[in-house]
Amino acid sequence: MSLSTRRERGYEPGPVVGMPPFASLEGATRTVEAEVSVSAARVQLFQFSSPGPVMRPLRDEDSCLVVMCLTPRPRNARARYCTHWTPGRFEALGDVFVVPPGELMQAGSDSGRTTSIVCRLRLEAVRTWLGADIPWSERLLEATLDVGGPNIQCLLLRLAEEVRHPGFGGRMLIELIAGQLAIEVGRRCAVAPEGVPRCGLTAWRLRLIDERLEKFGDQPTLAELADLCRMSIRQLTRAFRVSRGCSIGDYVARYWVAHAKRLLVTDLSVKAIGYSVGFASPSAFCCAFRRAVGETPGQFRQRALRGE
Numbered sequence: 001m002s003l004s005t006r007r008e009r010g011y012e013p014g015p016v017v018g019m020p021p022f023a024s025l026e027g028a029t030r031t032v033e034a035e036v037s038v039s040a041a042r043v044q045l046f047q048f049s050s051p052g053p054v055m056r057p058l059r060d061e062d063s064c065l066v067v068m069c070l071t072p073r074p075r076n077a078r079a080r081y082c083t084h085w086t087p088g089r090f091e092a093l094g095d096v097f098v099v100p101p102g103e104l105m106q107a108g109s110d111s112g113r114t115t116s117i118v119c120r121l122r123l124e125a126v127r128t129w130l131g132a133d134i135p136w137s138e139r140l141l142e143a144t145l146d147v148g149g150p151n152i153q154c155l156l157l158r159l160a161e162e163v164r165h166p167g168f169g170g171r172m173l174i175e176l177i178a179g180q181l182a183i184e185v186g187r188r189c190a191v192a193p194e195g196v197p198r199c200g201l202t203a204w205r206l207r208l209i210d211e212r213l214e215k216f217g218d219q220p221t222l223a224e225l226a227d228l229c230r231m232s233i234r235q236l237t238r239a240f241r242v243s244r245g246c247s248i249g250d251y252v253a254r255y256w257v258a259h260a261k262r263l264l265v266t267d268l269s270v271k272a273i274g275y276s277v278g279f280a281s282p283s284a285f286c287c288a289f290r291r292a293v294g295e296t297p298g299q300f301r302q303r304a305l306r307g308e
Helices: 123-130 138-144 150-164 170-190 203-214 222-229 233-244 248-264 270-276 282-293 297-305
Strands: 006-009 029-037 041-050 054-058 063-069 078-081 096-099 105-109 112-122
Touching: 029 150, 029 170, 041 150, 041 170, 063 123, 063 150, 063 170, 096 138, 096 150, 112 123, 112 150, 112 170, 123 170, 150 170, 203 222, 203 233, 203 248, 222 233, 233 248, 248 270, 248 282, 248 297, 270 282, 270 297, 282 297
Parallel strands: none
Antiparallel strands: 006 029, 029 041, 041 112, 054 105, 063 096, 063 112, 078 105
């Protein structure tokens, strides 16, 4: 099993196009913690650090990139497909995103230090499940920015554990998990809302919802969000699912979990963090966090501070 660790400076600095908050930084560094190659995929664990906002290109001619941030993602994580979208169009990145073979994605975020897993599914494996020539339409490209779901996330977490701590039969296990991952990605692309009419929420309504969520404190009700968007609750819930590919409840849950993760690597107490994301008691926050993440806030904090 091939494991490697190396450090690279000035990691893939890309040109700054169309979005002022991002900039290319020569001080950005990437550490490859571990790497395993099998016939279906190449799996890598990265530590990426940037002292300020950064923009970088992501592309692989021969593989489909499946990327998940294992630590809290920096704020303002956005991306665009350079050959398909205008220079000023950037969309939010989910917990897990995919870059199709040969497509150039420009991704950026605020400063921070993150650990990510990148599974490069080889083109042959992708074609087995997605077909020889995928027409990566506008709707499919939008869908690739957030393919998070319990199945895909669990597979990536299992891959990360096996790459970091290889055990008996590890290569065969990684091969099998990579095959499962290719199937799950294929399913997500197969059910992407290609046939759904473009009747999602407008950009200004989506921005209003995100701005309301950024205030944190009490979590908004459906009635409040519908009133904010000047729509009925039924219209809002249907249009939101078309735009984001999930329910408003799931989206709000992801939002507060991501915010809680960012706060857990600060000096704030667990009690204060629970109140800040809208929970009435520390115990309610701890229970909800454990259901969502699989570990308590304290366990997550210890692991994050150790750089895991």
